[in-house]
Amino acid sequence: MANHAETSNRRNVYVDMVGDLFHPGHVALLRAARTFGDRLIVGVLSDEAVTEYKRRPIMTLAERVTVIEACRYVDAVIPNAPACVTTEFLDDHDIAVVVHGDDISPDVIQEVFGPVAAAGKLQLVEYTAGVSTTDLIQRCLTRGVAS
Numbered sequence: 620m621a622n623h624a625e626t627s628n629r630r631n632v633y634v635d636m637v638g639d640l641f642h643p644g645h646v647a648l649l650r651a652a653r654t655f656g657d658r659l660i661v662g663v664l665s666d667e668a669v670t671e672y673k674r675r676p677i678m679t680l681a682e683r684v685t686v687i688e689a690c691r692y693v694d695a696v697i698p699n700a701p702a703c704v705t706t707e708f709l710d711d712h713d714i715a716v717v718v719h720g721d722d723i724s725p726d727v728i729q730e731v732f733g734p735v736a737a738a739g740k741l742q743l744v745e746y747t748a749g750v751s752t753t754d755l756i757q758r759c760l761t762r763g764v765a766s
Contacts, residue, residue, distance in 0.1 A: 630656035633714040635700050637669050638683040639676040640755050641690075644747035649692040651744040652718035660712060661693050662700025671702070677756070706734045715740070722746035 632655045638645055653659045663684050669676055676683065680698060688696050701708060704717055717735050721743040732741050 629658045630716070631658045631660055631712065631714045632656035633660050633662065633704070633709070633712070633717045634719070635662035635664060635704060635717075636687070637664050637673075637676055637752070638687045639669075639678050640752045641683070641686045642750050642752065642755060644750045645687075646690065646692075647747040648718075648720055648744065649690055653692040655716050655718055655742055658694045659692055660695045660697060660714060661687050662697045662704075663687055664702060665699045668699075668702040677752075703731050703733075704735050706738055706740075709735065709740065716742055718742045718744055720744060720746040 632652050634649060634652045636645065636648070638661075649659060649661065663680065666676055666680055678686070684696050684698050687693055697712070708714075709717070717732060717740055719732070719741065723731075723743070728736055728741070735741050
């Protein structure tokens with residue numbers, strides 16, 4: 620019983636991400652998100668969901684889940700997370716707050732997090748400029764050609 624009471628008193632935080640070519644920007648997001656609660660749950664989007672709005676991930680879903688699970692700030696991972704986060708999803712997973720980088724437009728906030736944002740459960744944190752998966756891919760291509 621004591622364990623259940625302990626668990627139910629924890630404040631769960633949620634981040635969804637692609638996590639492709641896991642890099643310092645991802646770590647900064649997860650570190651910042653963890654400050655909003657006691658337990659960080661990361662939803663990893665499927666290849667298909669990601670391909671609908673950007674390029675197909677380089678790493679497989681299983682590879683991305685494995686790397687994200689290994690991050691010290693992450694307590695649990697949900698593979699094939701929904702592309703749109705609903706309040707029902709939050710209720711199902713006992714999530715108090717959703718965190719995302721502030722590099723997101725108001726239109727995308729409405730599309731992906733609409734009901735969550737309306738309920739005051741979305742927190743934006745500073746995006747880490749200077750490193751992204753796209754930058755890393757370009758760096759690989761440039762160095763591959765130059766060598």
